[in-house]
Amino acid sequence: MNSYVNIHTHHVGEGINILDVGEGKAWVEGEEKRKSVEGQEVFYSVGVHPMKLAGLGENVFTGIEDTVRMEKVIAIGECGLDRRSPICMKTQEEILDVQVGLAEELRKPLIIHCVKAYSELIAVKKRTGSSVSWIIHGYNNNEQILRQLLDHGFYISVGAALLNSRSNAFQLLRMIPVGRLFLENDDKEVEISVIYEAASAILGVDVEALKEITRNNCNQVFRK
Template sequence: MLIDAHCHLDFPDFDADREAVVERARAVGVSHFVVPGTTRARWPDVLALGARDDVSVCLGLHPYFLEEHREEDLAALEAGLETHGDLVAIGECGIDARFPETLDAQWRLFDAQLRMAKARRLPVVIHCVRANDRVARRLRELALPAGGLIHAFAGSPEQAKALLDLGFVVGLGGAVTHVRAKRLRRTVASLPDDGYVLETDSPDMPLAGRQGERNEPARVAEVCRVVADLREEPFEAVAAASTATARRLFRL
């Protein structure tokens, strides 16, 4: 059994065939999907998916969509956390250092969500691009009690260990399938069994050989095969370890 620990099934990319996408995932052993929120405008669709038995959801404000966020969205997030007691995490939130001109605003938004997660003892789902060390320092300062997921991790073994020591796990997705991702592949081989979850980031983060295609949750099985090869472990062992970690992290 597999869990796609991070996929955006709410995105319009899936409007035409969402149920078929879910069925294709089920056919390869994916039984559960964790769907994070990205903007306040998308939260209703995320919450609607959360009514399904096979979907768990989070709410958050993603740094990539900074221009869509408004100051009052943080208050709306607080209210959403109060109203929806079945949320499994806060996120997707974080830092994307590809956009240095907005970093100050990103940090303010990220800090506010981290403080909510700490106050409510919820895990946090973090988007972290070119900022692993800075994010790790901030997480160390805040000491979040429920840890969280560093989604789409692409860092070194040393960076992974620093985050794991803080109670976080790393998300492994399409990037691990690219042969050129040598540092990440070394990291995958070095992780403890309870240090990672498998994810697709559908419809984004395409696998090797599938660039330009819409990604979808069924491909978490392909990610699992690559991770198993890199760790020199059976597919079933990697699937079981990832599923157990996702269940523990999100209290599924």
């Protein structure tokens, strides 16, 4: 039986979890003391979220460069661009550039947060010539943007929006090639199994088959 793959979460549950611990090394060190629970496997993502930049000041990358090199930190992020941030887009792009550079150096994929800045995000990916995988987390936008992201090689992760039949995520899930699909529960109090069941019903794919699909994608992205 395959494990669930939860590509982006803030609370660990059943299966393989990539737990977002933000930008602080202390979080990772604390999480590494977590007792092993049967049926749970935990890895970490570390990065600077665009909505946290205002509070970090000049110490944006304090702890990051060392932390991302830890063995159980397997992804950089969540990082990206967000028009709601009080930090100007130029500065956000510069900070994203640094994280893209780290991802390239360490050959670790990026978990991307993006709000109302997809054209700029695609431009950064093209400009940097990044060759690691970029995973858009929590996608719930329109068809045009989805097509653009797929055309530029992004992986797409979908979460609790699948539980709402009126959401873009629900309506567009079938458009995402299974070889580019991930599932997550982010910070929602919804078990990852519920997300998989919803995706299974929409796609008409057995849950076990869906688990195998996301595990294969995980193996591809993280080269496990």
